[in-house]
Amino acid sequence: MVATRTTDDLDDALALAEALRPVLHRLIRQLRRESGDFGVSPLQGQLLIAIIKHPGIGTAELARQERVRGPTISGHINALEAAGLVARTAPATGDRRRIGLLATDKGRTVIKTLKRRRTDWLARQLGGLSRDARRAIRDAIAPLSEIGL
Amino acid sequence: MVATRTTDDLDDALALAEALRPVLHRLIRQLRRESGDFGVSPLQGQLLIAIIKHPGIGTAELARQERVRGPTISGHINALEAAGLVARTAPATGDRRRIGLLATDKGRTVIKTLKRRRTDWLARQLGGLSRDARRAIRDAIAPLSEIGL
DNA sequence: CTTGATGGGTAGCCTACCTATCTATCTAGC
DNA sequence: GCTAGATAGATAGGTAGGCTACCCATCAAG
Numbered sequence: 070m071v072a073t074r075t076t077d078d079l080d081d082a083l084a085l086a087e088a089l090r091p092v093l094h095r096l097i098r099q100l101r102r103e104s105g106d107f108g109v110s111p112l113q114g115q116l117l118i119a120i121i122k123h124p125g126i127g128t129a130e131l132a133r134q135e136r137v138r139g140p141t142i143s144g145h146i147n148a149l150e151a152a153g154l155v156a157r158t159a160p161a162t163g164d165r166r167r168i169g170l171l172a173t174d175k176g177r178t179v180i181k182t183l184k185r186r187r188t189d190w191l192a193r194q195l196g197g198l199s200r201d202a203r204r205a206i207r208d209a210i211a212p213l214s215e216i217g218l
Numbered sequence: 219m220v221a222t223r224t225t226d227d228l229d230d231a232l233a234l235a236e237a238l239r240p241v242l243h244r245l246i247r248q249l250r251r252e253s254g255d256f257g258v259s260p261l262q263g264q265l266l267i268a269i270i271k272h273p274g275i276g277t278a279e280l281a282r283q284e285r286v287r288g289p290t291i292s293g294h295i296n297a298l299e300a301a302g303l304v305a306r307t308a309p310a311t312g313d314r315r316r317i318g319l320l321a322t323d324k325g326r327t328v329i330k331t332l333k334r335r336r337t338d339w340l341a342r343q344l345g346g347l348s349r350d351a352r353r354a355i356r357d358a359i360a361p362l363s364e365i366g367l
Numbered sequence: 368c369t370t371g372a373t374g375g376g377t378a379g380c381c382t383a384c385c386t387a388t389c390t391a392t393c394t395a396g397c
Numbered sequence: 398g399c400t401a402g403a404t405a406g407a408t409a410g411g412t413a414g415g416c417t418a419c420c421c422a423t424c425a426a427g
Contacts, residue, residue, distance in 0.1 A: 209358030
């Protein structure tokens with residue numbers, strides 16, 4: 070029955086949401102508290118990685134990727150620029166509203182050392198789990214990424 | 219080989235952490251932004267539920283459960299008390315440092331209507347996924363809960 | 368009866384978002 | 398060619414939700 074199926078799906082999703090939400094919040098709280106200071110915040114790290122991967126990317130595109138508003142990007146780019154990790158460059162394309170973001174050598178170094186030396190809290194915790202547990206988490210990443218388009 | 223196994227596990231955990239972290243952050247950002255105002259914050263909801271489940275519970279116990287510092291609990295209990303959802307009562311046990319937290323009728327009502335609410339953003343998103351995707355997420359909840367003791 | 372641990376609280380700070388608003392530029396329709 | 402609306406980016410100001418530092422009262426143990 071289609072009607073029943075839909076109802077079941079709704080109930081299923083609702084129950085799942087109730088179970089998932091507190092877990093997510095607890096995890097994030099610990100992640101924020103426990104993960105030490107690497108000079109750049111998690112979002113800034115992501116932005117830096119995105120800029121390295123797509124040189125000349127603009128702030129609007131970054132905002133869409135990270136599902137964040139424009140001013141949030143603006144602020145973080147300001148911080149990254151002040152730290153000498155990225156540079157705002159003149160519009161490369163014909164569109165003179167756009168700016169092109171580039172990572173500096175220092176920025177690339179920061180990401181490289183970050184990725185190499187980040188045996189952080191989260192990784193340690195995950196390492197303490199069984200392989201099955203890690204696989205279950207890994208399998209959930211793709212579905213979780215789909216949420217929110 | 220035990221040595222190899224350990225190394226693999228470390229690499230595995232590290233890679234998983236790198237993949238999981240941005241997904242978690244993105245999800246939480248959207249959760250915060252998109253989920254409307256239900257009168258109580260997610261953490262306050264959890265606290266209220268815990269108080270209903272364990273009447274007379276104290277703030278220290280709540281802090282441990284939600285993996286949060288004492289003052290954080292203090293603040294939220296203040297808010298919940300000001301909203302008339304919980305009450306601080308005299309120490310029930312022999313320990314006169316402790317207080318006993320109780321949910322008011324209003325508090326119980328709030329939780330009941332909260333749980334029945336079907337218009338939740340997260341629930342809608344989860345409902346839009348395939349059943350397989352939801353199962354993958356459900357299977358990851360237990361492992362994720364284990365993180366951080 | 369001091370010493371240290373624990374339950375609970377206040378004050379003040381900080382991070383990381385948000386909305387509202389502004390300027391400059393691009394694009395479409397008249 | 399010129400205005401109307403959309404888009405890129407920035408700034409100002411606000412808020413939520415944690416945290417640390419510090420305080421007091423009480424308990425438990427030497």
